[in-house]
Amino acid sequence: MGALMVIFSLQTKQRRKMTDSVEDELELSAARHRPEALEQLEAQTRFSRKELQILYRGFKNECPSGVVNEDTFKEIYSQFFPQGDASTYAHFLFDAFDTDHNGSVSFEDFVMGLSILLRGTVQEKLNWAFNLYDINKDGYVTKEEMLDIIKSIYDMMGKCTYPTLKEETPRQHVEIFFQKMDKNRDGVVTIDEFIDCCQNDENIMKSMQLFENVI
Amino acid sequence: MAAGVATWLPFARAAAVGWLPLAKKTMPKPPVDKKSRNDEILFVNVSGLRFQTWKNTLDRYPDTLLGSSEKEFFYNEDTQEYFFDRDPEMFRHILNFYRTGKLHYPRQECIQAFDEELAFYGIVPDIIGDCCMEEYRDRKKENQERLAEDTEAENATDTPLPPHSTSRERLWRAFENPHTSTMALVFYYVTGFFIAVSVIANVVETVPCRPPKGSKKDLPCGEKYTLAFFCMDTACVLIFTFEYLMRLFAAPSRCKFMRSVMSVIDVVAIMPYYIGLVMPENEDVSGAFVTLRVFRVFRIFKFSRHSQGLRILGYTLKSCASELGFLLFSLTMAIIIFATVMFYAEKGTKGTNFTSIPASFWYTIVTMTTLGYGDMVPNTIAGKIFGSICSLSGVLVIALPVPVIVSNFSRIYHQNQRADKMRAQQKVRLARIRLAKKGTTNAFLQYKEEGGFQGRGSDNALCLKNRSSFEHQHHHLLHCLEKTTNHEFTDELTFSEMCMTESVGYRTSRSTSISSQQGVATSCCPRRAKRRAIRLANSTVSVSRGSVQELDTLQVHKTSAGPQSRSSLNARTEDLKLNCEDRDFTAAIISIPTPPANTPDESLPPSPAIPGILRNSRPTSFTHETVKISSL
Numbered sequence: 001m002g003a004l005m006v007i008f009s010l011q012t013k014q015r016r017k018m019t020d021s022v023e024d025e026l027e028l029s030a031a032r033h034r035p036e037a038l039e040q041l042e043a044q045t046r047f048s049r050k051e052l053q054i055l056y057r058g059f060k061n062e063c064p065s066g067v068v069n070e071d072t073f074k075e076i077y078s079q080f081f082p083q084g085d086a087s088t089y090a091h092f093l094f095d096a097f098d099t100d101h102n103g104s105v106s107f108e109d110f111v112m113g114l115s116i117l118l119r120g121t122v123q124e125k126l127n128w129a130f131n132l133y134d135i136n137k138d139g140y141v142t143k144e145e146m147l148d149i150i151k152s153i154y155d156m157m158g159k160c161t162y163p164t165l166k167e168e169t170p171r172q173h174v175e176i177f178f179q180k181m182d183k184n185r186d187g188v189v190t191i192d193e194f195i196d197c198c199q200n201d202e203n204i205m206k207s208m209q210l211f212e213n214v215i
Numbered sequence: 216m217a218a219g220v221a222t223w224l225p226f227a228r229a230a231a232v233g234w235l236p237l238a239k240k241t242m243p244k245p246p247v248d249k250k251s252r253n254d255e256i257l258f259v260n261v262s263g264l265r266f267q268t269w270k271n272t273l274d275r276y277p278d279t280l281l282g283s284s285e286k287e288f289f290y291n292e293d294t295q296e297y298f299f300d301r302d303p304e305m306f307r308h309i310l311n312f313y314r315t316g317k318l319h320y321p322r323q324e325c326i327q328a329f330d331e332e333l334a335f336y337g338i339v340p341d342i343i344g345d346c347c348m349e350e351y352r353d354r355k356k357e358n359q360e361r362l363a364e365d366t367e368a369e370n371a372t373d374t375p376l377p378p379h380s381t382s383r384e385r386l387w388r389a390f391e392n393p394h395t396s397t398m399a400l401v402f403y404y405v406t407g408f409f410i411a412v413s414v415i416a417n418v419v420e421t422v423p424c425r426p427p428k429g430s431k432k433d434l435p436c437g438e439k440y441t442l443a444f445f446c447m448d449t450a451c452v453l454i455f456t457f458e459y460l461m462r463l464f465a466a467p468s469r470c471k472f473m474r475s476v477m478s479v480i481d482v483v484a485i486m487p488y489y490i491g492l493v494m495p496e497n498e499d500v501s502g503a504f505v506t507l508r509v510f511r512v513f514r515i516f517k518f519s520r521h522s523q524g525l526r527i528l529g530y531t532l533k534s535c536a537s538e539l540g541f542l543l544f545s546l547t548m549a550i551i552i553f554a555t556v557m558f559y560a561e562k563g564t565k566g567t568n569f570t571s572i573p574a575s576f577w578y579t580i581v582t583m584t585t586l587g588y589g590d591m592v593p594n595t596i597a598g599k600i601f602g603s604i605c606s607l608s609g610v611l612v613i614a615l616p617v618p619v620i621v622s623n624f625s626r627i628y629h630q631n632q633r634a635d636k637m638r639a640q641q642k643v644r645l646a647r648i649r650l651a652k653k654g655t656t657n658a659f660l661q662y663k664e665e666g667g668f669q670g671r672g673s674d675n676a677l678c679l680k681n682r683s684s685f686e687h688q689h690h691h692l693l694h695c696l697e698k699t700t701n702h703e704f705t706d707e708l709t710f711s712e713m714c715m716t717e718s719v720g721y722r723t724s725r726s727t728s729i730s731s732q733q734g735v736a737t738s739c740c741p742r743r744a745k746r747r748a749i750r751l752a753n754s755t756v757s758v759s760r761g762s763v764q765e766l767d768t769l770q771v772h773k774t775s776a777g778p779q780s781r782s783s784l785n786a787r788t789e790d791l792k793l794n795c796e797d798r799d800f801t802a803a804i805i806s807i808p809t810p811p812a813n814t815p816d817e818s819l820p821p822s823p824a825i826p827g828i829l830r831n832s833r834p835t836s837f838t839h840e841t842v843k844i845s846s847l
Contacts, residue, residue: 054254058222058271061314076223080692082652083704093230110226117229125232132233153234154700160710161702173700177237198236207235207242210695211228 033066035107044108045115052111059107067104070094084158092149096132122208126195140188146174221275221685228688231695239701243694246687258296259310264303265296272313277683279337281313305332312338320347326354341644356636386465403521406458410517413451417511420444452488455481455514476529477520484514542617546583549612553579553605560598567594578602583609653706655689660706662690 035041041052063072070091077090097105097113116124131137135145150170157165181189181197198204235242257273259266259281276282291298299306305324309332312318320329320343333340343351380388388395393403420437427439437444459481466472487507519525532539554575561569568591569575578591582605593602697703705713 054271057254057269062222076220077227079220080224080227080689081696083656093233096233114226114229117232118225126236129233129236150237153237153696154702156696157700157702157704160705160707162705162709162713163702164710164713165702169700169702173237173239176239181236194236203238203241204236207238208232210235210242210245211232213245 033106035066041108041111045111046119047111047115055111055114056107059110067106068110069104073105081156081158083160084156086156088148088152089156092132092135092152095135096128118211122199122205123195125208126198127191130191130194140190141194142188143174143178146177146189147171150174150177221271224685224688224692228692231692234695234699238695238699240698242698243691245691246684258294259306260291260294260296260298261301261303261306262299264306266306266310268310268313274683274685275313275316276338277685281309281336283337283683285337301335302328302332305329309333309336309338312342317344318342318347319344320351320354322350326351326358330355341647352640383465384467386461387467390462390465402458406454407518407521409451409454410514412447413455413514414512416444416447416451417514448488451514452485455485455517459485477517480513480516480519483510484517487511546612549583549608550576550579553583553601553608556601557593557598557605560595560601561593564594564598569593569598579605582606584613585609656704656706658686659690659693659704662686663694663703 035056038049038052041047042049045052047055060066062068073094074087074090077086077093080086094105095101097109099109099112113128116128120128130141133141133146133149135148147170150173154165154170154173159165178187178189180201181194183193183197255270256267257270259268273281273286280286286297289297289299305321305328308319308321318338318340330340340351389399389402393399421435423433424436424439426432426434459478462478462481463469463472472478487510490507516525519529551572554572557578558569558572558575561567561575569578575591578593580586581588581591582602585606587606593599693704
């Protein structure tokens with residue numbers, strides 16, 4: 001008798017799971033997203049028409065549904081950094097791109113983010129970087145947040161590095177960063193401190209021009 | 216998803232802006248992308264059928280024919296299109312692979328034609344999507360088996376012997392294939408005849424013959440004509456022994472022969488006679504001796520050498536052992552259950568046959584197999600009820616598995632073969648994917664060693680130019696990450712050795728020597744410390760192998776000399792070596808004048824003394840780099 005009950009409950013669980021997945025599939029297919037018109041995007045971003053066309057064709061080919069979800073993001077990123085684990089950094093990146101926080105990155109989010117990163121002013125780029133570091137988006141970057149970010153970057157390097165990664169390397173890196181950025185020594189870095197400090201740092205300013213011609 | 220990795224590269228690079236404020240060192244300069252980013256439509260004419268596609272689509276897989284510069288060989292200037300003289304129907308599928316990233320196998324096409332097309336366009340069949348992979352594998356296996364059968368039939372064992380074979384080989388052949396010579400055929404039939412005679416004699420000697428004069432009792436013929444039967448038995452055993460010894464002598468591998476089933480049967484067939492000879496005429500022992508005579512019936516199995524069918528039957532039974540075992544098990548369960556029930560049901564009856572549960576086993580078996588001898592019958596009503604249930608279920612229990620087993624013969628047999636092969640191939644596929652991942656890293660490491668960062672000028676330009684712009688950009692991205700964290704990428708080998716040598720406190724100079732190791736292992740890899748000597752030996756050995764490999768693949772096109780990075784125990788400074796991919800053969804015919812003697816110093820980042828080991832083992836990581844990210 002007990003065995004029958006167990007079998008029956010297993011069956012219903014399976015059936016429920018199946019219906020759930022069917023619903024999920026329907027949801028996903030219904031989440032077909034069409035981006036705004038080309039003219040609008042042209043106005044909002046700093047890309048030319050042709051560039052937007054190329055970008056969209058590539059994007060649509062990869063994500064026929066029109067949106068990228070976090071798992072796809074992580075997968076993509078892990079292919080560029082096969083040695084390490086890029087999932088944490090991809091998560092932070094996803095949060096930075098998903099400006100409306102709806103759990104998926106549409107083409108608009110994607111292209112706006114790229115516009116800032118590739119064609120934006122130094123101020124905008126620094127703003128974006130600060131937004132990336134500020135995990136809870138409260139306007140302050142604490143040591144813990146920074147530690148998370150830096151750990152995720154080191155995770156991408158993987159195990160086989162030279163010199164070998166030690167436990168305290170990320171923490172040391174955080175200390176260096178805070179020493180540089182945190183002027184009033186209050187344990188957090190605000191956006192103004194950050195931008196101020198970066199603008200005074202020659203190396204950072206020079207490197208901001210690096211990725212201009214990515215597209 | 217892995218298809219358009221190239222599409223996402225600009226995004227990944229843009230996201231690197233996030234690292235800039237954190238970077239410990241300055242970022243490297245990005246590669247110059249001379250090509251304009253405007254996409255253009257290409258025309259591809261395949262035997263008259265015109266296809267059009269974006270250039271970017273084809274560029275997605277730079278290691279295939281269409282994605283690399285190899286397609287320029289097929290460019291027709293007059294018509295401004297790429298012309299391929301191949302099957303247009305197949306090309307559809309190839310092009311769809313570029314578009315969607317998934318390669319499908321068209322079921323109506325011949326598997327060999329498909330394979331040839333894939334080989335022509337430089338696409339590895341492992342990329343076939345899971346939807347079509349099984350069908351592809353099945354067809355391929357089928358095809359291969361058919362081809363193998365054909366070749367086997369051609370090389371049938373009826374072929375004439377090689378001219379210089381020893382008498383031993385000829386003898387063995389004669390035994391295995393009686394058709395080869397007349398003598399063998401004669402021997403074959405003689406042994407067959409004697410097997411039959413022996414078996415018949417065994418049977419007949421138990422038949423009761425007329426009693427000799429003066430006795431009333433019927434005597435079995437064996438005891439009447441003892442001498443005659445003994446002589447016949449002796450003759451047969453002599454022949455069998457002779458045959459067995461001949462086979463043993465002729466066998467190419469005696470141990471293997473002695474372990475084979477047929478030889479065991481032979482031995483079991485002739486043993487009882489010899490044991491009977493040496494046994495004393497003792498009353499107690501002769502009881503056991505009589506039992507031994509039963510084994511003489513095994514001579515009948517010697518017929519399996521003469522009959523192909525028996526061999527096949529034996530083999531199929533062996534391969535279906537698990538199914539038979541299951542049948543046996545379920546039968547045993549049912550028998551025990553019903554025997555128990557019947558015993559307790561009939562316990563009360565006086566003078567019942569069901570004296571114990573094992574005694575009831577007999578009743579259960581006879582009833583379940585619907586034999587129904589009637590020597591044991593239940594008397595109580597409960598017994599009769601359970602008895603009828605037993606016979607009804609017997610029909611089910613016996614009749615059901617038998618057809619299943621019969622059909623399982625072929626199904627399970629083939630399935631097992633397929634599953635094992637698929638598992639093995641799965642491992643190979645996964646290994647290849649892992650290799651591709653490693654290939655990416657190795658490509659980057661190689662790029663670093665070539666000094667790609669320094670922008671060396673025209674000397675190595677030929678070498679570097681042949682990388683696609685995708686690779687340039689990807690390597691730049693990885694380099695940025697290195698600069699951000701102030702750590703470098705290495706590979707498994709160097710990492711483990713570094714671990715080991717760091718723990719040993721090894722400081723190396725130009726010449727490393729295994730014997731000079733001292734020190735106690737501490738810190739990161741204590742377990743490796745034990746194997747440090749072996750590991751270093753291995754690494755140097757593998758370096759030499761690696762360098763030899765390099766030589767093999769590089770052939771004679773290289774005209775420049777270069778030191779083999781930092782010297783090792785196998786210093787081959789005079790050998791030719793150029794750290795380019797194999798693709799750069801033709802480009803490198805033009806001699807590279809500058810001996811890269813300064814390579815080690817320049818390309819080495821400022822670092823402590825361990826680089827000797829690092830550089831030494833680099834060559835081993837130059838595995839096949841044909842499969843890059845793009846074909847993941």
